[in-house]
Amino acid sequence: MVGTSLAGDESVVDTATQVKRPIEIKWFLIGAVILVVAWLALIPLCFLVWQSFMTTATLNQPAVFTLENYERALGSADSLRLMGNSLQFAFGTSLFALALGTFFAWVNERTNTPFKSLFFAMSIIPLVIPGILFTASWIMIASPQIGIFNLVLKDLFGLSQPVFNIYSLPGMIWVDGLHYAPVAFLMVTAAFRAMDPSLEESAMMSGAPVFQIARRITLKLAWPAILASFLVLFIRAIESFEVPALLGLPVGIQVFTSAIYEAVQSYPSNIGLASAYAAVLLVLTSVAIYYQSRISSQGSRYSTVTGKGFRPRMLDIGRWRYLTGGLFILYVVLVVALPFLVLFWASLQSYYAAPSMAALKNLSFAAYGRVLDYPGFYTSVWNSTVLALGGATIVMLLTSVICWITIKTKIPGRWLLDLLASMPLVFPGIVLGLATMIFYLHFDIGIYGTLWIMMVAYVTKFLPYGMRYNSTSMVQIHKDLEESAAMSGASWFATFRRVVFPLLKPGLVAGFIYIVVVSVRELSSSILLYSPGNEVLSIMIWEFWQNGQYVELSAFGVMMIVALFCFLMVVQSVSKRFGISEN
Amino acid sequence: MLSVEKLTTIYRDGSGKQVAGAHDVEFSVPTGQLFTLLGPSGCGKTTTLRSIAGLERPSAGTIRAGNRMVYSSDMNVFVPPNQRQFGMVFQSYAIWPHMNVFENAAFPLQMRRNRPAATEIRNKVMACLEAVSLDHLAEREATKLSGGQQQRLALARALVMEPQLLLLDEPLSNLDAKLRDKMRFELKRTQRDLGLTTIYVTHDQSEALALSHEIAVMNQGRIVQIGSPRDIYERPATSFVADFIGSTNFIDGTVRGMSGEELVVDTSIGQLRVEARSRPAPGASISLSIRPEDLHLSEGAPTEQGFNRLSGVVEAKVFLGEVLDFRVEINGVSLLARAHPSLRTHVGEGINIAIDPAKCTMLATQ
Incomplete structure (x- = not known):
């Protein structure tokens, strides 16, 4: 006992x-x-590393030790492009999601913008929607051939070329960034809530204008949390498979995850090369995780004696609040309403067609x-x-x-x-x-x-x-x-x-x-x-x-x-x- | 300098239910004085302070600082807190951990609309840091300061803007007892030297008594009594004030009549002569408050002239060092009396009690 x-x-x-x-x-x-x-x-990891040093075994040739996989994964011209794509995609996605999430967290936690409680509930929904569905719905929205946006704009302005092309690096960053923004939103919101409100109130009493308080106090204090959520997003983005597979592969934009998939699916499947890609990817994520854990362990440096549990006063941002309220709605539309409605529309067709009066007649379950x-x-x-x-x-x-x-x-x-x-x-x-x-x-x-x-x-x-x-x-x-x-x-x-x-x-x-x-x-x-x-x-x-x-x-x-x-x-x-x- | 009229601030919780707040708060503070809002937690003192600061938006009333209206519900005036230019020290001090000592204190000047030159900022900040004896730590990281130093830095930051009004929200409550006593003197000296009009919020009665020119005692969102520290202590208006400030004995009685300038009251411990603060009709029931230190105990016959004289039995006693607390039973009623430790009467023995009629305070019925 x-x-x-x-x-x-x-x-x-x-x-x-x-x-x-x-x-x-x-x-x-x-x-x-x-x-x-x-x-x-541990053990599967060891097998992975072992395989990355082996050739592919065939019926009459057993696998032997080789460095060729790493030569292909790191030393070739293709590999440079692969690394470039992966990093561009991961940095772009994480920075885009971070900017969105931090901005909305500040607006939601600190200003008198309308629709706040509604926004908080809605913003979490993307976390539940499977990435592949989210990606598929955005293809139906913005693909050059079938995307609703493109078809509508073409009709309106009589354009010959599509306006949006989702099958591109910016398209990939847009879709994954929108999808991951709630992660940043939640992490930064938590940091804002943990902050002693009097730190901002004393800046207020010192005569600081609203945006100065945000820039010099709120964001500075939340900086460790913002940096940590950037790393979390970076890891998520570089691990992301659905978006690169659906949006990148059709136009030949490869990142590490989709390269691994292609190497395994190719015939004959090249396990050694896939393992070498995987090992490189592991190094990237390990570095990010290492820095993230260092930041989180330092986070306590900024913790202070907290006073009474007064909720921070909401900053009055005057007419700006119509703009921020509008952005709230726009985000919810882009991330929740539009994808769901597009899927719902498509599900009522017998074969896929963009919304039109003609298509309206063919609705069925x-x-x-x-x-x-x-x-x-x-x-x-x-x-x-x-x-x-x-x-x-x-x-x-x-x-x-x-x-x-x-x-x-x-x-x-x-x-x-x-x-x-x-x-x-x-x-x-x-x-x-x-x-x-x-x-x-x-x-x-x-x-x-x-x-x-x-x-x-x-x-x-x-x-x-x-x-x-x-x-x-x-x-x-x-x-x-x-x-x-x-x-x-x-x-x-x-x-x-x-x-x-x-x-x-x-x-x-x-x-x-x-x-x-x-x-x-x-x-x-x-x-x-x-x-x-x-x-x-x-x-x-x-x-x-x-x-x-x-x-x-x-x-x-x-x-x-x-x-x-x-x-x-x-x-x-x-x-x-x-x-x-x-x- | 500051006048607050009919100020009402209401808080609502998530479901719109009214939770706490301040109602019909009215007081005014002359220039250079320290005014204290005193009361138990949840009494509305901090709400009142935050309304003056502008951190809460009142629902009704008027707040005027000097000849400037900062809030008026009738005229629809609400000056945002960052334009009021009041200095404020928060209970948590709110020292920004990402800035050093100098940067913390310089922030209010850097936020001025017509920002002073760097050298002027430097001079002003160093002068303020010197006033709170922190000038030698100017380059230190704010997180490396002790509690007392943080408190002084918070004060320096509030002073650097040369505020019209200084607001202090329980500035000493996060310090340990010894340091608190020391900082209390420091604070009083600084306030008196600079002649700053100050609003001070605390739940600690001894702090309030030690520092203030005037005290407002608050309870359940309303001011119960306003007066000088001595007034509040010696002549509490209600049983709440008497009980909250120091300890006291409550005795209920019935008015019998007047004897000269004194009121004669029949009480459970016998007939008492009481200083008449009003003239209730005979037969009216009233409540009295008598402080423990005003019960003069003696083993022999009391020597005081013109006092009420009673006798009782020592029920229990507690030795507290500088004083000795007695529990004395008179006619079946227990009273608390505070005596010099030299009094050696044993438990169970008889004792004489003398009470000055001027120290028997009539309380307003609530």
């Missing part, structure tokens, strides 16, 4: 045999956890029926459900044990466990998919080609999320709470069940929901791991796209967005009720 708190100085405990046993169980548990995490996070009758439909719904619920459960339970070890015990080497479990953060989805594929191809335990290999990949990929949710709530459980339960005579198990677990529960539930949502969206790992019969929802969309079935894709997407939306509404109302009953 006291075994946990005495773990650091076992020598003190010399006679009590009942103390010894839990320590042994604990060591066993810890060993098992370390093995599982290393198995998930037939596409929905066709999707429901589609052979793989129910299988993919079932597969996604199993993967989402199963993966989320495994991740949250596994990481709760890991967090307990890394935070609540003094076991030497626990930092290694923390590091291992957080390592998948640097794996772009497609790299993780590749590494997992290689590992289970060479180390056959019978899961290659089944749903379970995807489960393994999902669990690995979402381990860091579970770590974050669990460690946040674990840190809040002060040692005194456990010790006072022990002093009240509770056993270790009873303490866990009655004290620790109830306090962890909100974090567990929140993490579970988050992982369910991101699992359903997941495409970039699944794309390399699925096999016929094991499709998941995002793969279905991918296949519709590949087959040119835009109408079916749209109907499917509309159903998926509505379902995800309903899921979140239910979750929100349920957790609200839980929140009230718990407090």
Whole structure:
């Protein structure tokens, strides 16, 4: 019972045999956890690196050691263009998303702009919409051939050339930046909310005008958070697969993620080259993650004594607020309303056509029926459900044990466990998919080609999320709470069940929901791991796209967005009720 | 200098329910004086201060500083806080962590519409930093300052703009007890030396008594009493004021009549002569407040002339160092009395009590 708190100085405990046993169980548990995490996070990575130094094996030629993959990935003229495209795309996307997100966060948190509460709710929706749907809808909006914008402008002004071309680097940056802006919005908003309002009020009292306060105080103080969200966005952008695959590949703009995909899909597939690309990509994301963690650990430098909980006074920006309110609406239209309406419109057609009076006559719900009758439909719904619920459960339970070890015990080497479990953060989805594929191809335990290999990949990929949710709530459980339960005579198990677990529960539930949502969206790992019969929802969309079935894709997407939306509404109302009953 | 009339500021929570605020607040402060808003948390003192600052928008009333109207609901005037040019020290000090000491103090001057020359800024800032003895730390990072230094920097930053009015929001509450005593003297000296009109918000009665020319005691969003520190302490208007400022004994009684200039009151501890602040009719019930230190205890016969004389039994006593608190029972009523520690009467023994009629304060019924 006291075994946990005495773990650091076992020598003190010399006679009590009942103390010894839990320590042994604990060591066993810890060993098992370390093995599982290393198995998930480390070993596939080693296989990936190993493969990047090997030639492709054929029937009559075994694989041999080579540096050729890296020569192609780093030394060729193509590789320079690839690196240039990737960095331009990642920097462009992250800066665009950051500028949008920071601007809206400031307007929303600090000014008297209208529609604020509505905007906050709406701005989170893009986080739920799968990237492939968002990208597909923007193709229908701004592609040179079928894009509504282009068709409307052509009609209006009698133009011969399309105005917008979504199949371009700026197009890719536009779509991904719009989609990721809410990430920056949420991160910067959190930083603004954590700020002591009197820091800005004292600038106000010093006579500073509104925009000076924003520039010299608010943004300067939020700078670490802004920089951190830039790095997060950079990582997301360089890992991004959907946009480069759908918008870049058709016109030959390759970035690392789409290059990996092409190398694997080419015939014969070039695993070695894909692995070399993946290794280069890993270096980029590792550098970004390293700087991000350095910034977050320095963030506390700016924390100050906070005063009373006065909400900051909203700055009166006068007539500017009509402009900012208008921008709110424009953003919501571009990111939520327009994509959804375009998908909805397309889903009512029998074959894809831009909105017109003629097309209005052909509306029907037939596409929905066709999707429901589609052979793989129910299988993919079932597969996604199993993967989402199963993966989320495994991740949250596994990481709760890991967090307990890394935070609540003094076991030497626990930092290694923390590091291992957080390592998948640097794996772009497609790299993780590749590494997992290689590992289970060479180390056959019978899961290659089944749903379970995807489960393994999902669990690995979402381990860091579970770590974050669990460690946040674990840190809040002060040692005194456990010790006072022990002093009240509770056993270790009873303490866990009655004290620790109830306090962890909100974090567990929140993490579970988050992982369910991101699992359903997941495409970039699944794309390399699925096999016929094991499709998941995002793969279905991918296949519709590949087959040119835009109408079916749209109907499917509309159903998926509505379902995800309903899921979140239910979750929100349920957790609200839980929140009230718990407090 | 400052006059506040019928000021009402209302807060609403998310659902539009009124949560706290200030109602019908009225007072005026002459130039160069320190005026304190005193009260428990949630009494509306900070709301009032923030309304004067312009950080909250009142719903009704008038605020005038000198001959300048900064807020008037009738005339629809609201001068934004960044144009009022009032100096303010926040409870958290609000020292900007990304600037050093000099940059913090120079900020208000840099924000002036006609920004002074760099050398002038330098001179003014250094003069202010010198006034709060921080000039030797001018280049230090603001986050490296101690609590007391941060407080002084916040004051310097408020002073550098040579404000018409200085607003202090619980400036000492984040300091430890020793430092607080020291800074209290510093603050008083600075305020008196510069002759700055100052509004001071605090929940600490001893701070208010020590610093102020005048105090307004607030409760539930309204001012209950305005007066000099001595007035407020010795002649509390209501039982709330008597209770909030220092400790006191409340005694209920019925007026019997007048005896000379004194009121004779029948109370549960016996008949008391009380200084008449008003002339209630015989038979009226009133409430009295008697401070513990005004109950003079003695083992022998009391020597004071013209005092009420009572006797009781020592129920309990607590030794606090410089004073000795007695709980004395008189006719079944327990009273708190504060005596010099030299008094050695044991628990259970009889004791004599003398009370000056002038120290028996009649309270207004609430």
